[in-house]
Amino acid sequence: MSIQSENIVEFTPSQEVSFPNVEITRIGLAIQELAQDLEGRYYELQKIMHITAQVNAGMYLEEILESVYRDFKDFIPYDRIGFSLFEDGGNVIRAHWAKAEYEPLRLGRGYSARIEGSTLEMIIQSGQPRIINDLEAYAKQKPESKSTRLVLEEGIRSSLTCPLIANGTPIGFMFFSSREPNTYAHAHIEIFQHIASQLAIMVEKGKLITKLATQKEELLTKNNELERLNNLKNSFLGVAAHDLRNPISNIKLAVSLMMDQRFDIPEDEQQMMFTEITNQTHYMLSLLDELLDISHIESGKFSLDLEPIELSDFLTDVVQRHNRLASAKGTSIHLDPVPAGSALADPMRLQQIMDNLVSNAVKYSPEQSNIFVHTVKAEDEWRVSVQDEGPGLTQSDQQRLFKDFARLSAKPTGGEKSTGLGLAITKRVIEAHGGQIGVESTPGSGATFWFTLKRA
Ligand SMILES: Nc1ncnc2c1ncn2[C@@H]1O[C@H](COP(=O)(O)OP(=O)(O)OP(=O)(O)O)[C@@H](O)[C@H]1O
Ligand SMILES: [Mg+2]
Known part of the structure; x- marks a missing residue:
């Protein structure tokens, strides 16, 4: 598009107005300075818009904080950013996230402190960020401040603490820290304040989304667990229906035969029928015991009475008992020598x-x-x-x-x-003891x- 000539006003300096040379140079320099300042501001504004866009785009709190960590670097110098949120109705502040150029962090995620009586309380009341440019001197004035001691141990020497206020309510703090003393100036506070309220709202948003995501995760896990228990319950019912039905029919048949006056069942046959009834009853009881045992363990009502058990005596007893039962099959159970000592078990x-x-x-x-039966005693x-x-x-x-x-197959x-x-x-019982079970076989x-x- 060409520029319309009538829009151009030509500037011809009037002969009457004349500036002394020095004055012109002074004005020129001032304009140049202003232009530079404007350019700087423009760059700053662009960056701040970029940060805001990044922060807005973040869904989860971690993502938002990561982008803050990356993007603030051009304006506010720091070696570490910490971020803490209020808990317990604002009585406690808990470190939620911290990132630094160095490791390890002495004051990391999870660190919490009471707000009452702390210097953070004053920051919240005034709503204004605070600069400490000589943390060593500050620590001498406030020897009771544990958080100051911890960041000093990390090598931090100056800090800028900014309150995060979302819709008029304080939600936490952002801590910028540097390993150099005298790092922070009022200009840094101004920069932070350009986006402080938006940042606080985004942090609130991120917090909510993160919480929702965790709740969804928890619900999914619960749902899977319920589904598993439901399947287990169905298999229980299937087994109960299948495995209890046969013995019950057999017992019913045997009893009705024995009670029927029309049949004269010889004594030895009656004896066999009684034995069969006893065996079937025994089987049903042990099946019910096993089903109950599993549902007991699964419902979480299962507890162990742990005590030291001398294994040598214990295993000798087990083997003797099973040898008596196994003799009907001609099977022999051998116990290899058991080292002295006890295991912790119920x-x-x-x-x-x-x-x-x-x-x-x-x-x-x-x-x-x-x-x-073989036993090995290892270190623990x-x-x-x-x-x-x-x-x-x-x-x-x-x-x-x-x-x-x-x-x-067997x-x-x-x-x-x-x-x-x-x-x-x-397997469940062994794992409840903190042990493991396995098999080796060809x-x-x-x-x-x-x-x-x-x-x-
Ligand atoms: N020592 C073994 N050698 C070969 N197969 C085995 C052995 N122990 C178990 N099994 C196989 O593993 C299956 C499961 O064993 P498990 O002890 O859980 O149940 P079960 O002996 O069938 O019944 P229950 O123990 O409830 O009376 C068995 O049915 C059998 O086929
Ligand atoms: Mg078995």
Whole structure:
């Protein structure tokens, strides 16, 4: 677009007005200075607009603070920025975020202090930022200030503390700190104040969004947990329906036969029927116990009565008891020498762990086999293992082994019952003790189940 000539007013200095040369030079210099100042201000304004845009674009508090850390550097010198928010209705201030050019931070995230009586209280009351340009001298005047001591230990020598006020309500502070004394001047306060209120509002926004995100995360976790419990409950119902139905029908049948006057059942047959009823009842009770045990553990009502347990005596007892039960199969259980010392465990629960592992070894091994119980005392834990000569476990069996209702390839060799819950419970109980459980096996050549317990 061409410039219209009528818009141009030509400037011809009048002959009558004449400035002395010195005066012209003075005005020229002043204009030059003004132009430079304006240029500087313009640059500053642009930067501040950039910061505001960045801060506005940030969604989460961390993002907003990161951009503040990056963008303020051109205007306010600092080696560290700290950012604290009020808690407990404004009675406590807690460090929420801090970033520095150096490590480690002595006054980091989570540090909290009471507001009452502190110098921060005065800053809030006045609403004005505060400059301390000689922190060492300040610390001598206020030896009680722990936060001053901590930042001094970090090497900080001067600080600018700015209140953050969102919609008239103080929400916290922004701390700019430098390792050089005499870093801060009033000009820095002015710069901060250009965007202070907007920053405070953005911080509030970021805080809310961050809180919402955490709440969403918590709800999702809760939801997953509820879904898992619901699935577990459904499998319980399935198992109860399936595994309790058969024994109940068998018992019902046996009882009605025995009560029917038309049949004259011989005494030895009656005896067999009673034994069957007793076995079935026993199985149902143990299944119900296992189901109850899992729901008990899952509902979080499970607690342990930990005490030191001398393992040598304890394991001798377990092995003796199981040897009596296993003699029907001709199976022998051997206890390798147990080192002296105690483990920290709940005796009832440790019994349950050993019963599950040893009874599995007996249940899934062929007749006349050997089982070895071996104990190792390491520096801070015990490792107990139960080794058998049974069919062992394939890789895919091993992956499902500790899941609820895992009835795998190996089947009981002496007609014993199997619900697939024993190891799932054992694992939960061992983990509640702070221990671990695992298995080593080559299919076809036995399995070794091991678990760890803390030393007493
Ligand atoms: N020592 C073992 N050797 C080979 N397979 C095993 C051994 N121990 C367990 N298993 C396999 O793992 C499955 C799960 O064992 P778990 O002890 O959890 O349940 P279960 O013995 O079937 O029933 P429950 O212990 O509840 O009476 C078993 O069904 C079996 O197939
Ligand atoms: Mg079992």
